[in-house]
Amino acid sequence: MLRVLRAFAWMRWRVFVNSLERTGSRDTMERLSLAIEQLGPIVAAVTLIPATLMLSAGAMYAGYRLAGDEPISLAFDILRFVMLGAMALSIIGPIVMPINERPNAVRLLLLPIPRSALYAAQAAGAVSDPWVLLSLPIVIFLAVGLAAGGAVTAAAQAFVAGILFALALVGLSTLTTSAFSLVVRDRRRGELLGLLFILIIPIISMLPGLLQIQRDSHERRTARSRHERPMPEWMHGTATAVFGALPSELYVGATRTAVNRENAASAGSAAGLAAYVLALHGLALLAFTRLLDSPASMGLRRSTGRSESWGLRIPGLSPGASAVAIAQLRLATRTPRGRSLLLSPLLVFVLLAVMLQRSGGMDIGALPIASGQGLATFGSALCLLSILPFSMNQFAIDGAGLTLELLSPLSDSDILTGKMAGIGLIIVVPATVCLLIAFALFPGGALALWISIPLGLAATYLLVAPAAALISAVFPRAVDLNSYGRGSNAHGAAGFLGLLTFAAAGLPAIGLTTAATAIFRSPALAPVLLLVWCAIAFGIGRLLLIPVSRVFARRRENLGMIV
Amino acid sequence: MELAVETHGLTREFGSLRAVDGIDLAVPAGSLYGFLGPNGAGKSTTIKCLTGLLRPTSGTMRILGTDPLADPVSVKRRTGVVPEDLALFDRLTGEETLSFIAQVHAMDVATAKSRASDLLDLMELTSANRTLVTDYSHGMRKKLSLAAALLPAPRLLFLDEPFEGIDAVASRQIKELLLSFVARGGTIFLTTHILEIVERLSTHIGIIAKGRLVAQGRIDELRAGAGIGKSLEDLFIGFVGGEARTHASLDWI
Numbered sequence A: 001m002l003r004v005l006r007a008f009a010w011m012r013w014r015v016f017v018n019s020l021e022r023t024g025s026r027d028t029m030e031r032l033s034l035a036i037e038q039l040g041p042i043v044a045a046v047t048l049i050p051a052t053l054m055l056s057a058g059a060m061y062a063g064y065r066l067a068g069d070e071p072i073s074l075a076f077d078i079l080r081f082v083m084l085g086a087m088a089l090s091i092i093g094p095i096v097m098p099i100n101e102r103p104n105a106v107r108l109l110l111l112p113i114p115r116s117a118l119y120a121a122q123a124a125g126a127v128s129d130p131w132v133l134l135s136l137p138i139v140i141f142l143a144v145g146l147a148a149g150g151a152v153t154a155a156a157q158a159f160v161a162g163i164l165f166a167l168a169l170v171g172l173s174t175l176t177t178s179a180f181s182l183v184v185r186d187r188r189r190g191e192l193l194g195l196l197f198i199l200i201i202p203i204i205s206m207l208p209g210l211l212q213i214q215r216d217s218h219e220r221r222t223a224r225s226r227h228e229r230p231m232p233e234w235m236h237g238t239a240t241a242v243f244g245a246l247p248s249e250l251y252v253g254a255t256r257t258a259v260n261r262e263n264a265a266s267a268g269s270a271a272g273l274a275a276y277v278l279a280l281h282g283l284a285l286l287a288f289t290r291l292l293d294s295p296a297s298m299g300l301r302r303s304t305g306r307s308e309s310w311g312l313r314i315p316g317l318s319p320g321a322s323a324v325a326i327a328q329l330r331l332a333t334r335t336p337r338g339r340s341l342l343l344s345p346l347l348v349f350v351l352l353a354v355m356l357q358r359s360g361g362m363d364i365g366a367l368p369i370a371s372g373q374g375l376a377t378f379g380s381a382l383c384l385l386s387i388l389p390f391s392m393n394q395f396a397i398d399g400a401g402l403t404l405e406l407l408s409p410l411s412d413s414d415i416l417t418g419k420m421a422g423i424g425l426i427i428v429v430p431a432t433v434c435l436l437i438a439f440a441l442f443p444g445g446a447l448a449l450w451i452s453i454p455l456g457l458a459a460t461y462l463l464v465a466p467a468a469a470l471i472s473a474v475f476p477r478a479v480d481l482n483s484y485g486r487g488s489n490a491h492g493a494a495g496f497l498g499l500l501t502f503a504a505a506g507l508p509a510i511g512l513t514t515a516a517t518a519i520f521r522s523p524a525l526a527p528v529l530l531l532v533w534c535a536i537a538f539g540i541g542r543l544l545l546i547p548v549s550r551v552f553a554r555r556r557e558n559l560g561m562i563v
Numbered sequence B: 001m002e003l004a005v006e007t008h009g010l011t012r013e014f015g016s017l018r019a020v021d022g023i024d025l026a027v028p029a030g031s032l033y034g035f036l037g038p039n040g041a042g043k044s045t046t047i048k049c050l051t052g053l054l055r056p057t058s059g060t061m062r063i064l065g066t067d068p069l070a071d072p073v074s075v076k077r078r079t080g081v082v083p084e085d086l087a088l089f090d091r092l093t094g095e096e097t098l099s100f101i102a103q104v105h106a107m108d109v110a111t112a113k114s115r116a117s118d119l120l121d122l123m124e125l126t127s128a129n130r131t132l133v134t135d136y137s138h139g140m141r142k143k144l145s146l147a148a149a150l151l152p153a154p155r156l157l158f159l160d161e162p163f164e165g166i167d168a169v170a171s172r173q174i175k176e177l178l179l180s181f182v183a184r185g186g187t188i189f190l191t192t193h194i195l196e197i198v199e200r201l202s203t204h205i206g207i208i209a210k211g212r213l214v215a216q217g218r219i220d221e222l223r224a225g226a227g228i229g230k231s232l233e234d235l236f237i238g239f240v241g242g243e244a245r246t247h248a249s250l251d252w253i
Helices: A002-020 A028-067 A074-096 A105-109 A115-126 A130-148 A152-184 A187-212 A218-227 A233-244 A247-259 A263-293 A319-334 A336-359 A372-386 A400-407 A412-441 A447-474 A492-519 A525-562 B043-051 B072-078 B094-104 B109-122 B138-150 B168-183 B195-201 B219-226 B232-240
Strands: A362-364 A367-369 B003-014 B017-023 B026-028 B032-036 B058-063 B079-082 B156-160 B187-191 B204-209 B212-218
Touching (some): A002 A115, A028 A074, A028 A130, A028 A525, A074 A130, A074 A152, A074 A247, A115 A152, A115 A263, A130 A152, A130 A247, A152 A247, A152 A263, A233 A247, A319 A412, A319 B094, A336 A372, A372 A492, A400 A525, A412 A447, A412 A525, A447 A492, A447 A525, B003 B043, B003 B187, B026 B187, B026 B204, B032 B043, B032 B168, B032 B195, B043 B079, B043 B156, B043 B187, B072 B079, B079 B138, B094 B138, B109 B138, B138 B156, B138 B168, B156 B168, B168 B187, B168 B195, B195 B232, B204 B232, B212 B232, B219 B232
Parallel strands (some): B032 B187, B156 B187
Antiparallel strands (some): A362 A367, B003 B017, B003 B026, B003 B058, B204 B212
């Protein structure tokens, strides 16, 4: 068994080290691109060291204060929430991890190793997950702090509870990994789950923020307070009981009661943790065994609808560019990540619309939203921003399809124009829906300003599009659009430059609208100015296409090789 | 003799590695040219240079009488390619893939639909024509890739390992298809590791080893030059120097 564990530990180490080494780069630009891409994991690894040191010191201090009969300590409460966060990450982490970084069950099955040993190796591998790694110094140094404060017995009890908590985290992580692999074994089910995950998680995470950003209107608050009702007693009691039964809370309970010399209560919490460990690892082993029994995809073949694909052509584009644009649009509507790009701005927008209707106004950062026009502008910007993972990696996302495009009789201009049009179409649908919803719910304001919103968006996109093509050609990244996290994101540098480009390209449109309304005090002037700006942006975009085409021509080979 | 593919001193380097080292290809029009070589010899790199996926470091090329570096679009209009990685959009259906090819070749819809129907029938993909390529088996992808290459009725086909992962029935169908393509005046540039296929189909061969073209010509002439009774396998091993490897002692197996 030890030999197997050692082999797996060595393999993980080599995979990590090899991922940091320079491989496969063909020129200086690609070396730079790879170096930037590798910077992220290196920075993460480096920041893990001070984070570990800080947590160790914090845990030791919290333990010392606890031993000094200070039952409520800020440091201990902070650690408590860190552990709660570690638990959440044990569930989310394995799901958002790129597919190629997960253990391959088929490959494992081919090894001459018993399944129990394979499970042990998989579970041992989970110890190196950052959320488990960051929990270990807490449970160790909290006990050390308690011992240093003179509570030696409590330290021993806390240490045992801490180890059980860490084992529970490992079990949770392993169970999530195997259960998720079982789900995504059926590709269609996996994609559906992925889509739900992508859409729901950001919205859930946004809800508290949205509730906070309601405008601080005293009158509204007073009015609301009259209608506020306390949470029902049974609901409050259930929530407290569920929260108290979480492994991290059991660990906190075991430690606190140990310090208070309530040995029976402490042992009870530790027994609860032990039960968690047994249950989680039992379930994880069951899921892992099930996965090994049938690791291959069980998905049925999917057919598309009976839509006519022949003769479909986007007006104003050459046949080649139109074909590229349609392929791009289909990629967006048929991959989990692509669908999320279409749907997530809409969902966020709907949430904001509901909030606006309830509160009558709100501030998002420095941006005040008090009208339908403000909401529609925000929705349009959101649609443009949400497309960044696609637009800033527009060539590599095609995968082998890009090779087909490069082998086809398409000019560079056809490919670039087709991509720009395709991505533009992906933005048009949700942006139009946002505009229509905002207009239907909050129809007030000058009509001229409503017309200005799509014009501003169009002008911004006309400037962003060539820059996005340039950035995508320089920083391509092979991605898997079925994955839900880093695996489907654009190159880090491309994403950052994309944000800057978006901000810079949007400024003139905002400036012109502001000038029309605030300086000239004529909202009717805004669409005129923006229409002129659209024409200028189109001209600038066409001019920018010349150098972008040259860069693309030089990068064709690298792009073909990277996918 | 009219040449469909002609290169002079074609070279491609990757850093210090010279993957293709000054090769002079001469592929006659109307021939089925088998391009052979051991793993890592430079076959795929050569095909990538000829099809425009890689730019040669030096040397000249003419494909169907045109310099592909000077006028790549014109060359691509007259050639079809089945590359090593098959180059298909995962999220298009079989029919949509062919529709994409028809559009980029600016084919009229009626002709494209009729040809696509014929090809899908021939490749036994009609029932899967509305299935996403991501759900195709390897063999189905290969057949679709071949159908996509044939759809615009090219005069020259580049096929990189077209028989790999194909079942015996489909393999026979594809062989017959390729022979009829050549019989109608088309030219095929084919790489494969299956020497029997080259022996049965090819009129000409070229053998590449360590980036260099070590033999080229009509298959019967090369065989006659090597001696009576020599098979293509003997000929191939003789040219690439594989004899030494077979003498290695592996008693422990």
